[in-house]
Amino acid sequence: MSMLMKFTGLLGLLLLVQLPGGKSAPTDWDYVSNDPSEWPSAFKKWCGGRAQSPIKLIYSEARYDTDLPPYSIVEDNTPGRKFKVYNDGHKVSIFFSSAMMNVTVPGHPNSCFRPHSIHWHWGADDSHGSEHWMEGRHYPLEGHVVMWNCQFYSKFEDAANSFSGLAVLGILYEPDSSVTTYSRPLANMISLVASDPRLQRCAGCANETFEPPKVDMDAFPLGDLVPADRSQYYLYGGSLTTPDCRQNVMWTVYRQAQRVPPSVLATLRSLKYPDGSAMISNFRPPVPLNPTSPFGARRIVVRSFNSGSTPGLPRGASWLRADKLSSFGLSLVAVAMTVARAAV
Numbered sequence: 001m002s003m004l005m006k007f008t009g010l011l012g013l014l015l016l017v018q019l020p021g022g023k024s025a026p027t028d029w030d031y032v033s034n035d036p037s038e039w040p041s042a043f044k045k046w047c048g049g050r051a052q053s054p055i056k057l058i059y060s061e062a063r064y065d066t067d068l069p070p071y072s073i074v075e076d077n078t079p080g081r082k083f084k085v086y087n088d089g090h091k092v093s094i095f096f097s098s099a100m101m102n103v104t105v106p107g108h109p110n111s112c113f114r115p116h117s118i119h120w121h122w123g124a125d126d127s128h129g130s131e132h133w134m135e136g137r138h139y140p141l142e143g144h145v146v147m148w149n150c151q152f153y154s155k156f157e158d159a160a161n162s163f164s165g166l167a168v169l170g171i172l173y174e175p176d177s178s179v180t181t182y183s184r185p186l187a188n189m190i191s192l193v194a195s196d197p198r199l200q201r202c203a204g205c206a207n208e209t210f211e212p213p214k215v216d217m218d219a220f221p222l223g224d225l226v227p228a229d230r231s232q233y234y235l236y237g238g239s240l241t242t243p244d245c246r247q248n249v250m251w252t253v254y255r256q257a258q259r260v261p262p263s264v265l266a267t268l269r270s271l272k273y274p275d276g277s278a279m280i281s282n283f284r285p286p287v288p289l290n291p292t293s294p295f296g297a298r299r300i301v302v303r304s305f306n307s308g309s310t311p312g313l314p315r316g317a318s319w320l321r322a323d324k325l326s327s328f329g330l331s332l333v334a335v336a337m338t339v340a341r342a343a344v
């Protein structure tokens with residue numbers, strides 16, 4: 001079996017066939033007046049679909065896969081490069097402009113995901129804010145490293161609109177007043193945001209097509225942004241968590257939360273939406289892993305670790321391997337087919 005077929009097996013199972021249509025969709029959404037509860041009716045194409053994100057990641061409901069090692073990150077750390085920070089009216093992001101970083105999924109030698117940007121979602125207080133819930137906890141902050149498939153596509157825009165196009169790494173954060181040193185890139189971003197009015201509020205971003213001002217920051221290694229323990233994660237096929245909620249995202253959410261000083265949260269909560277109100281609670285609440293209707297295929301979540309006595313899948317039964325399809329691999333095929341039919 002060729003590498004391409006193996007890799008297609010991975011992504012073809014996880015990432016569902018969903019291409020945006022030619023019809024122009026409504027673009028007005030926010031977390032206050034056209035909030036996440038309205039999205040399924042306002043953005044009918046996907047936001048009410050069967051493979052939406054975020055979800056609650058539940059240890060006992062996820063299947064252990066013995067063959068999920070940490071992804072490898074290869075990057076060019078030539079000094080002097082710059083990234084761009086901006087506030088788009090919904091959140092704050094760093095765009096990895098001109099960065100050459102590649103993430104490889106082990107066991108899939110030609111796989112290539114290129115990190116494009118990271119953005120964050122946070123709450124009004126420490127009781128909520130993350131999009132995914134990790135083993136029963138709603139964390140106050142979650143970062144999303146958005147990556148595009150550079151094996152199948154030659155640029156972000158093509159990948160974002162296509163089958164198997166995107167993969168996102170989810171990073172959870174926990175405030176801890178005893179923490180003094182933490183992720184240097186996050187600290188640098190926070191100090192920029194705290195001091196630059198262009199990043200505090202984008203009034204023009206009330207217009208969704210407005211280009212927000214972008215502020216330079218020194219480039220950094222992606223490894224300094226993700227948790228130290230990258231061996232433990234959950235993996236599932238889902239969607240973007242903002243409209244149009246397209247369902248072509250392979251999600252990896254790290255189990256280990258990063259500890260950060262409470263000032264990180266305070267700075268993010270001091271940012272403003274375009275109308276001048278506090279930029280808080282810019283997260284989508286979790287949606288069910290599977291619709292309550294018993295008809296149609298079911299999604300599954302896998303985890304790379306096993307902390308209890310639950311027996312894992314035997315080695316070689318990995319659903320990542322297209323040549324040894326497991327029963328949940330087959331159920332994912334069914335999900336993909338169901339969604340493909342629904343999209344027609």
Ligand SMILES: *[C@@H]1O[C@H](CO)[C@@H](O)[C@H](O)[C@H]1NC(C)=O
Nearest residue numbers: 074075076100101102112150
């Ligand atoms: C990333 O992959 C591309 C090919 O897609 C390659 O040209 C580039 O050198 C790689 N970057 C690094 C840092 O390995």
Ligand SMILES: *[C@@H]1O[C@H](CO)[C@@H](O)[C@H](O)[C@H]1NC(C)=O
Nearest residue numbers: 204206207208209210211212
């Ligand atoms: C929105 O912004 C775009 C680009 O800046 C501009 O061309 C357009 O006229 C704006 N629309 C409104 C309604 O302000």
Ligand SMILES: [Zn+2]
Nearest residue numbers: 119121144241
């Ligand atoms: Zn996000």
